[in-house]
Amino acid sequence: MKIDLLIAEDDICLNDLVASSLTDEYLVSQAYNLEQAKALCDKSQFSVIVLDYHFPDGDGVELIHHVKKQGNSPIIVFLSASEELDTKMNAFNAGAADWIDKRSFIPPLLLIKIKKALANRQEFDALKEAEQQANTAVFSAMSDSFMWGNTARAIQGCLSCTNYNEFLVHIFSYLQSLELTASVAYSENSQISYWDSPYARACGMEEDLFKLVMQKDERIINAGRRYFFKDSYICILIKNMPEDEVRKGQILDVVAAYIECANHQVNMLNQEYVKQLYFKKIAFELDDLQQKMGLFTEQTQQIQSHQSLKFFEIFSQLELTNDEESKLTEVTDDTLMKFEELAYSHVNIINSLNNVIKDFKRQLS
Structure with a gap:
């Protein structure tokens, strides 16, 4: 596919010469003054512009600024006979890629410079794209x-x-x-x-x-x-x-x-909530068990005291000989002693259970 190229040169013969030398490789358009060049740039986006510097209706830098306002950035190669340094500096500052002296111009030289500028542009675009991709990857x-x-x-x-x-x-x-x-x-x-x-x-x-x-x-x-x-x-x-x-x-x-x-x-x-509910239920059951054990201990002590009194009341009502009373007292004391030992053992069990319950509740808290 041919690249669009514009030749803007007020010298008609030179314009046609340049065009004929580039037609085989480029799709060439021609402008013979600045206004024609601007009008063509408004209609098409050119990849390359071969541009004279001095025109009867302005200078080539104006065309560069006109194209840039449209968002285009074609390769600009100036073809001019001007020898002024300021003129050349203006051209390059505006964005020119190269400058060819019109007086020593030969078509092959222009063709080489255009190809070189296109190659440089492609390399620059590739580097720019790679930089953008790298920045995107880093970001x-x-x-x-x-x-x-x-x-x-x-x-x-x-x-x-x-x-x-x-x-x-x-x-x-x-x-x-x-x-x-x-x-x-x-x-x-x-x-x-x-x-x-x-x-x-x-x-x-x-x-x-x-x-x-x-x-x-x-x-x-x-x-x-x-x-x-x-x-x-x-x-x-x-x-x-x-x-x-x-x-x-x-x-x-x-x-x-x-x-x-x-x-x-x-x-x-x-799970923690369910476990806490379960522990609360256990704590409630343990409190209830403690109350029942305390009540049982109290009742056991009351029974022991009551039975002791009963034995003495019975002794006082019986008419026993000294020997009979001695033997009965011995049996009674032995029975009460065993009952007291049983009650004491029960109290120890209750105290042990209380200690276990206190330790368990402490672990829960």
Whole structure:
């Protein structure tokens, strides 16, 4: 495919000579004054302009400025007989790639200089593109590093949450650090809670969407710019997923990793809650057992005292010989002693149980 080239030269013969030498390799247009050149540049975007410096209606630098205002940057090769240094400096400062003295001009020289300028432009464009790609890669790597570092710290903080309120505040803080607007639903002891912020519950459409999504098997569900991230015990709704594919990919990766940690922590909080309920029930049962053991000890002591009095009352009513009374007293004392030993053993058991209960309750607290 031929490259578009414009020759702007007020010398008609020279213009035609240059055109004839370039026609085989370029798609040539010709202008014989500055206004014609500007009009052609308004209609077409030329890759190369062979340009005289002095025109009856202006100078070649004007054409360069005119083209640049349109956002074009063609290769400019001046073909001029001017020997003034300021003229040449103006040309190069305006963006000229080369300068050929019109008085010693030969077509092959122009052809070589144009090809060299095109090769330099291609090399420059390739370097510029490579630089842009490198900058993009570096920026993306730095962005990835920041997001993963931020997520690693968020995961560490999430695992240290000890209650549901702290957990909820932590999630919204992490999502806010990613500049995401979100809602959160999680299973709190088999009951689903829906939140738009740590302090405001979600309701209406958000709650209905959560209920539908949490019935599905997919872990990531896309609904336009809304994305649902879900696991067994938690679901996060991102309401403003970026349209930029790189940024979106980063968020998909880090939030998917974070939600696994969050799901684990919700499960741990649920287990801890059930365990605390179980321990509270045990503590209540132990308190009740202590009360019953105390009452049993008191009743045992009362029975012992009552039986001792009964024995003495019976002795006083019986008419016994000294020998009979001595033997009966011996038997009675032996019986009371065994009963007292039994009661003492019972008290020791009660005290041991009390110590065990106190230690267990201390461990619970």
